[in-house]
Amino acid sequence: MKIKENYSLERHNTFRLPVETRWFIEYDNEEELLRILHDEYFRESASVHIGSGSNLLFLNDYNGMILHSSIKGIDLTEETRDTVRLRIGAAERWDDVVAYAVSKGWYGIENLSGIPGETGAAAVQNIGAYGVELKDVVETVEAYHQHSSQKHTFTKEACRYAYRHSRFKEDDGSLYIVTHICIRLSKIPHLVLHYGNLKEIIISQYATLPHLSDVRNVILSVRKDKLPDPEQFGNAGSFFMNPLISAEHVEALKVQYPQMPFFRTEEGDVKIPAGWLIEQCGFKGKSFDRVGVYDKQALVLINLGGATGQDIALVAERIRTAVAERFRIELIPEVKYIG
Ligand SMILES: Cc1cc2nc3c(=O)[nH]c(=O)nc-3n(C[C@H](O)[C@H](O)[C@H](O)COP(=O)(O)OP(=O)(O)OC[C@H]3O[C@@H](n4cnc5c(N)ncnc54)[C@H](O)[C@@H]3O)c2cc1C
Structure with missing residues (x-):
């Protein structure tokens, strides 16, 4: 220790x-x-x-x-003809897990390539990218309750997963400390390419029948082009979640903003890209003293050098107010504030 x-x-x-x-x-x-x-x-x-x-x-x-x-390890705990089950320590770098699965030819998490952070947090956050979320592969999450010191093994259903949400982000849920997660991956080829223009990019660079590693390589390179490297500009990826609004609200907004992008969710709500809302309010590429709004993706706030957490929170608040006034949409930070 x-x-x-x-x-x-x-x-x-x-x-x-x-x-x-x-x-x-x-x-x-x-x-x-x-x-x-x-x-x-x-x-x-x-x-x-x-x-x-x-x-x-x-x-x-x-x-x-x-x-x-510091609990690490990627253990193969079950193998069937078609699937594998992995038990992974919370401190294992998430992208190392993806790289390992891709190298073995196991399908399911390749679209989550390049997401920073550790595996325990990935299960707390229900990380997502390119049409895949961690919940799609999770079987169980092992966690200790801070007050009772009891260990619990939560099934996927008990984790109450939703968009960037799990029970571990709820008030009492944040008292759990995740030590391991178990995921199930497929040995049967199945790629998820419906998100944005992922399929076109892959087909233009590789064959019409891309390999698992082609998907990983394309996603890593697209992410590198689109997102700032924290080593260059401190950032936490998307600062806000994409807001979910009602079907009536979107109809009203479409009259005024016919070009507004949106996606319908399985639950019947509509998801609006927060980056578009922020861009419409004129923030993209702007800087406010030591804090910038990234010029390639307005959803990302960057530390231009020497910013404090308070500086970043103030800019985030300014953005929230502008979006609320213009669109009557409340942006909720994806980033967790501490202190
Ligand atoms: C450049 C960049 C790109 C990003 N792209 C994406 C993306 O495409 N998709 C996406 O979903 N996210 C993305 N993110 C956000 C981030 O990578 C994820 O939220 C990631 O899961 C955070 O992992 P972490 O280890 O850094 O956790 P932290 O930021 O340290 O913690 C996140 C939360 O998890 C809790 N936590 C951490 N470990 C444990 C544990 N063992 N037990 C219980 N609670 C724990 C913390 O208290 C906190 O609430 C991006 C971030 C950056 C900087």
């Missing part, structure tokens, strides 16, 4: 904010986690469990305990 006092989180958040935490504790296994959960000082302190901080906004130094897992 690693315990650090007054520790800089600059390398633990992709906005690269140089905030400090009073305590930083990294555990290597479930026994160490249980020791922490039973510790009286821990039980009395404020705490947040983080992954690699690619979806966090620290508003201040953190006067409590930041927990981080």
Whole structure:
């Protein structure tokens, strides 16, 4: 176990904010986690469990305990003629899991290539990209409750997955600490290419019958072109979720904005790309002192150098207000504010 006092989180958040935490504790296994959960000082302190901080906004130094897992491992726990089941440690880098699955010829998560962060957080967030969400492959999530120290194994249904949502993001759910997840992948070729112009890009670069690794390569390269590298400009990917609005609301907006893009969800709501709304309000490519709105994707806020969490939160608020006034749509941050 690693315990650090007054520790800089600059390398633990992709906005690269140089905030400090009073305590930083990294555990290597479930026994160490249980020791922490039973510790009286821990039980009395404020705490947040983080992954690699690619979806966090620290508003201040953190006067409590930041927990981080070092539990790794990708274990093949079941293999049938058509599928494999993997049990993965929460600290495993998500994109390493994808690379491994693709190298083995296992289908299901290739569209989630290149998403930063760790596997435990991926299950909390229900990460998604290019028409696939983590929930599509999850079988179970193993987690400890911080108060009872009990271990629970949640089925996919019990995880209450929805768009960028799980029970672990709900008020009481955030008391769970994920240690492992199990996913099931397919050995039978099946590619999901319906999202945007993914199919056309792949076919133009590869054969009409693309291989699993072709999909991964194309997605990695499209993402590289579209999204800023946190090493260059601190960012947390999409700052806001794409809002869901009612069918009546979209009909009313379409009269005024006939070119407005939208997608119908299975539940009957309509999803509007938040990036389009922000762009319409004139924010794309603009900078506000040390905070920028990325010029290739208005949904991404970037640290131009030396920004604080408060600076970023202020720009986010300005965007939220502008979108609410113009479209009567409330943008909800995907990024989690801490402090
Ligand atoms: C450039 C860029 C591109 C991105 N693209 C995408 C994308 O395409 N799709 C997408 O969905 N996301 C995307 N993201 C957001 C981010 O990568 C995901 O949300 C990711 O899952 C966060 O993982 P993390 O390890 O960094 O978690 P963190 O940001 O550290 O934490 C995220 C949440 O998970 C909780 N958490 C972390 N670990 C655990 C654990 N073991 N147990 C319980 N709770 C835990 C934290 O408390 C927090 O609530 C992008 C981010 C960046 C910077």
